Amino acid sequence: MSYILAMDQGTTSSRAIIFDHAAEIKGTAQREFRQIYPQPGWVEHDPLELYSSQLEVAHEALERAGLTAADLAAIGIANQRETTLVWERQNGEPIHNAIVWQDRRTADTCRKLQADGLEPLFRERTGLLLDPYFSGTKLAWILDHVPDARKRAETGELLFGTVDSWLLWKLTGGTCHFTDPSNASRTLLFNLATGDWDPELLRILNIPAAILPRLARTSEVYGETAPGLFSRPVPIASLAGDQQAALFGQGCLVPGMSKNTYGTGCFMLMHTGQSPTVSDNRLLTTVAWQISDRIEYALEGSVFVSGAVIQWLRDGLGIIRSSDEVEALAASVADNGGVYLVPAFAGLGAPHWDPFARGAIIGISRGTTAAHLARAALESIAFQTTELVRAMESDTGIPLPELRVDGGATVNNLLLQIQADLLGVPVVRTRISDTTALGAAFLAGLAVDFWRDRNDLPTTRLRERIFVPTLMPERRAMMLRNWERALQRATKWEEPLECS
Numbered sequence: 038m039s040y041i042l043a044m045d046q047g048t049t050s051s052r053a054i055i056f057d058h059a060a061e062i063k064g065t066a067q068r069e070f071r072q073i074y075p076q077p078g079w080v081e082h083d084p085l086e087l088y089s090s091q092l093e094v095a096h097e098a099l100e101r102a103g104l105t106a107a108d109l110a111a112i113g114i115a116n117q118r119e120t121t122l123v124w125e126r127q128n129g130e131p132i133h134n135a136i137v138w139q140d141r142r143t144a145d146t147c148r149k150l151q152a153d154g155l156e157p158l159f160r161e162r163t164g165l166l167l168d169p170y171f172s173g174t175k176l177a178w179i180l181d182h183v184p185d186a187r188k189r190a191e192t193g194e195l196l197f198g199t200v201d202s203w204l205l206w207k208l209t210g211g212t213c214h215f216t217d218p219s220n221a222s223r224t225l226l227f228n229l230a231t232g233d234w235d236p237e238l239l240r241i242l243n244i245p246a247a248i249l250p251r252l253a254r255t256s257e258v259y260g261e262t263a264p265g266l267f268s269r270p271v272p273i274a275s276l277a278g279d280q281q282a283a284l285f286g287q288g289c290l291v292p293g294m295s296k297n298t299y300g301t302g303c304f305m306l307m308h309t310g311q312s313p314t315v316s317d318n319r320l321l322t323t324v325a326w327q328i329s330d331r332i333e334y335a336l337e338g339s340v341f342v343s344g345a346v347i348q349w350l351r352d353g354l355g356i357i358r359s360s361d362e363v364e365a366l367a368a369s370v371a372d373n374g375g376v377y378l379v380p381a382f383a384g385l386g387a388p389h390w391d392p393f394a395r396g397a398i399i400g401i402s403r404g405t406t407a408a409h410l411a412r413a414a415l416e417s418i419a420f421q422t423t424e425l426v427r428a429m430e431s432d433t434g435i436p437l438p439e440l441r442v443d444g445g446a447t448v449n450n451l452l453l454q455i456q457a458d459l460l461g462v463p464v465v466r467t468r469i470s471d472t473t474a475l476g477a478a479f480l481a482g483l484a485v486d487f488w489r490d491r492n493d494l495p496t497t498r499l500r501e502r503i504f505v506p507t508l509m510p511e512r513r514a515m516m517l518r519n520w521e522r523a524l525q526r527a528t529k530w531e532e533p534l535e536c537s
């Protein structure tokens with residue numbers, strides 16, 4: 038039993054990676070699944086597809102590594118967070134598609150709660166803001182819209198979970214209904230101070246407590262895989278939100294250390310220790326993980342669209358055929374040619390929190406080409422991250438010495454060079470870009486004594502390449518000013534644009 042299988046259930050794909058004791062990758066597999074867009078601003082996933090794709094890639098990774106379940110010490114799970122599922126306790130049938138974190142359908146509910154003066158209460162208790170991003174209003178929406186759902190939730194016939202709970206439930210054959218504090222802290226229902234569900238917030242959102250999963254630690258054995266799923270039952274030993282897992286996988290285990298993950302969105306987290314830090318810059322206070330009795334916390338900046346803008350260049354505009362073409366296209370021009378793109382496809386997250394913002398491209402002239410757009414798209418990812426870094430520095434009073442980065446889009450060298458240029462500090466890419474899976478593996482391994490303690494984790498050899506800033510400060514300042522002006526044009530629409 039010399040390996041850990043990490044499941045990384047992300048927004049666009051399910052991944053499985055097998056690590057050995059030295060954190061070397063022994064097998065990996067990945068599968069994309071359907072993104073369902075029933076209306077503008079709505080995003081759903083088929084819960085059964087999330088589960089089946091995750092199970093399939095787990096088997097495929099084992100096969101590629103030439104291993105079987107008998108070689109596994111444990112399974113660790115990291116997942117896209119906030120995405121909301123409700124299913125039947127009796128037979129595990131979902132009663133609705135999963136409502137994905139990017140989904141904006143509850144923007145009006147959030148606005149009403151804000152108008153009722155409730156944001157300070159939610160902020161104080163949960164560390165979050167009233168934005169449709171988080172699970173609470175999505176869960177309320179399902180209970181409001183599926184016939185009899187609220188009544189059946191009260192009687193305990195229905196179960197709610199984020200993706201961690203759903204996968205655990207399915208993998209254990211419907212015997213374990215748990216979540217961990219890193220996921221719970223993204224629901225708008227979890228009280229950061231008590232470490233438990235908050236009865237008053239449940240009452241405000243009209244959510245019956247009977248539907249909620251039990252809280253467990255981020256790293257512990259919750260149960261075993263059901264007979265027949267693998268050649269033998271395997272302990273499931275970690276549940277972690279993917280961004281917190283990446284923080285762990287990056288080895289950011291002490292206060293002040295931070296990382297930024299560039300996937301569908303960008304998520305920057307800084308470990309802040311054993312008490313929650315409150316942000317003055319509209320960042321989120323969140324749970325990093327709970328391994329012992331004490332919860333550890335983080336500050337987070339979440340950007341909704343980063344790598345997704347590259348998918349849009351590919352699928353929406355057709356100016357590239359695959360994501361890896363964007364680098365050469367963007368590098369074929371010396372600069373952005375005055376073009377700025379604000380990818381507010383799903384409103385804007387931190388630090389703006391504007392669910393009604395919409396995308397904008399400004400500075401187009403007759404000389405603008407697809408290459409300028411590609412460059413502006415890459416820059417938009419780096420501009421948004423720069424805003425997060427500045428907000429975090431202002432909250433903590435700690436200037437960032439370097440930025441540790443990971444995630445699918447960090448294969449793009451030009452993006453990371455632009456990022457270093459805009460920040461004015463080095464950007465450090467890790468050797469293993471799948472730090473989310475690595476974090477899930479570490480957390481699971483700690484629970485089963487595969488690694489003895491944090492000092493035993495092989496985190497030190499993770500640096501692969503460092504991008505050093507080369508841009509002149511005046512040019513950087515000019516670009517940041519132009520980004521601000523572009524932002525002004527994308528934000529503060531009082532109502533979403535009308536569409537026929």
Ligand SMILES: Nc1ncnc2c1ncn2[C@@H]1O[C@H](COP(=O)(O)OP(=O)(O)O)[C@@H](O)[C@H]1O
Pocket residue numbers: 047048049050299300301302343344345346347348360361362363364444445446447448449452
């Ligand atoms: N060469 C590239 N340059 C920029 N972005 C890329 C590149 N390759 C992949 N991406 C982006 O990375 C994202 C996928 O990263 P990943 O970490 O797998 O995301 P997630 O976990 O959110 O599903 C996609 O949005 C994709 O457009």
Ligand SMILES: O=P(O)(O)OC[C@H](O)CO
Pocket residue numbers: 046047048049116117118119138278279280300301302304339
């Ligand atoms: O699936 P990812 O990696 O885009 O992460 C999604 C986040 O967890 C959403 O909060």
